[in-house]
Amino acid sequence: MAYVIAEPCIATCDTACASVCPVDCIRGPIPVDEIARIPAALRGSQLPRLQLYIDPEICICCGACQPVCPVDAIFEEQDLPESQRHYREVNARFFR
Template sequence: MTYVVTENCIRCKYTDCVEVCPTDCFHEGPNFLVINPEACIDCSLCGPECPADAIFADKEVPPEQSHFIELNADLAQLWPVITQTNAPLANADDWVDQTDKLQFLER
């Protein structure tokens, strides 16, 4: 099993989850984080740290967001690893609970 970053992270990009990851499996894009499923060891430390509630075990990803499983795997191959906490994006608090944010994902 692996963990997956879902839609709530888009345009927020809180990085609290990155600090607790023992395998450095997070990758950073312009306005979204992803988890590399090949590096994730299913430790479950990241989920509770996410202020946006955007991280799920792959078997618990809401059905309407199941495409994020493949999206995480694909983008992890393109984006650099992130190992330190950074400030969230400007207006992150305004975006955190918005829906239909996939259209705003910057690759």
């Protein structure tokens, strides 16, 4: 079991979740500190489809990331809405 980052993260990607993860298992296609340096209002236009992902092999399901996400993009695997269930695989695939 792991937490999963789903669709609402795309283009918001404020990186708050990565800052609180105790096992550093939240990553993106470019370093998280680089993403954080881009002004929030420009993030969606500069990095379209950008989102972060949780490594399911490392996540310890502590839940720390979920309440800090401003757009409610983080779910426990079993709580993913039907329409976003595929994000479990999307997150896992990013780390293969």
